[in-house]
Amino acid sequence: MRQQVESFDMYTDQQNMLQEVLHGLAQPQKVLQAKYFYDQTGSELFEQITQQPEYYLTRTEIDILSEYQSAIADCIGPVHTLIEYGSGSSRKIKSLLSSLHQLEQYMPIDISKDFLIQSAHQLSKDYPSLRIKAVCGDYSAPLLLPVEEKQKKVIFFPGSTIGNFHPQEAADFLQQSSQLLEKGDGFLIGIDTKKEASVLHAAYNDQAGITAQFNLNILRHINGSLNGTFDVDLFEDVAFYNEQQGRIEMHLKSRIDQIVTIADQRFTFKKDETIHTENSYKYSQEEFQWLAKQNGFTPIRCFTDPQHHFSVHYLEKTRV
Ligand SMILES: C[S@@+](CC[C@H](N)C(=O)[O-])C[C@H]1O[C@@H](n2cnc3c(N)ncnc32)[C@H](O)[C@@H]1O
Known part of the structure; x- marks a missing residue:
């Protein structure tokens, strides 16, 4: 059978880590x-x-993705490439993989190289017909991704990992992501909410x-x-x-x-x-939608759990 996992190393600069660590510790x-x-x-x-047991984020997001899997798939429509930022174990993608229409390739992106490759091969065993392009890279700077133009793309960014950015950096990151997308492409993103x-x-x-x-x-x-x-x-x-x-x-x-x-x-x-x-x-639904609107996206739908502990937003690249 054809090898379905290709890997791309776009993170080779150890020097960058040294500079950033030395700079950070000098503050x-x-x-x-x-x-x-x-x-x-x-x-x-x-x-x-x-x-x-205390870490409600992952299980709540997985519950939302599974409860609303067909509604999410309908919002997204037919999609050729699913790109996941900070894919880690690629666990959360599974409910999408079984419901998305016409998906041809999955592109997990992560900075943790060995774990990324391991997870990609593991996923490939369960989804042997899916083409997987595993990209080791740092998404906080623009990446030249091996995507095909004119094919519908959706970015998936779960785990509320965008919360690691300061709000201004999150705004820049959304702008940068929007530039990777074309009209009609989407962004599915998990956001932890403000709570007690x-x-x-x-x-x-x-x-x-x-x-x-x-x-x-x-x-x-x-x-x-x-x-x-x-x-x-x-x-x-x-x-x-x-x-x-x-x-x-x-x-x-x-x-x-x-x-x-x-x-x-x-x-x-x-x-x-x-x-x-x-x-x-942490962002309320309104705060995150406002941030998305200011930075190249149109909020289409927000999915949440009964306690509103976590939210999953589907956004589309704003048409200009
Ligand atoms: C909070 S974990 C989330 C993992 C998984 N997506 C989830 O929701 O359970 C963040 C993931 O993003 C990756 N990551 C963090 N910063 C990154 C960066 N700047 N570029 C690429 N990957 C990054 C980490 O290696 C890790 O797999």
């Missing part, structure tokens, strides 16, 4: 970008997070401590890839809901005064000083 509030959580271990830890702080707090502070391990993994990833000297036991996971900003913040707090070296550069940490590792912005 008055030290910061690391959330994309650096994800090496093979980070991707595996994220999968474990999705199984935690206690529910949000619990989701990012699971009792089993998996999210804490995930957070600390960013230091292990930097040690492994950039020859860093972080002692992971000397940092502590902190996650809280910043209600004013409408975002969960994740930080790593230094337990002592210490010095860490990366590529010959020394970074001094005071006891209790933090590195800001992730934001997860």
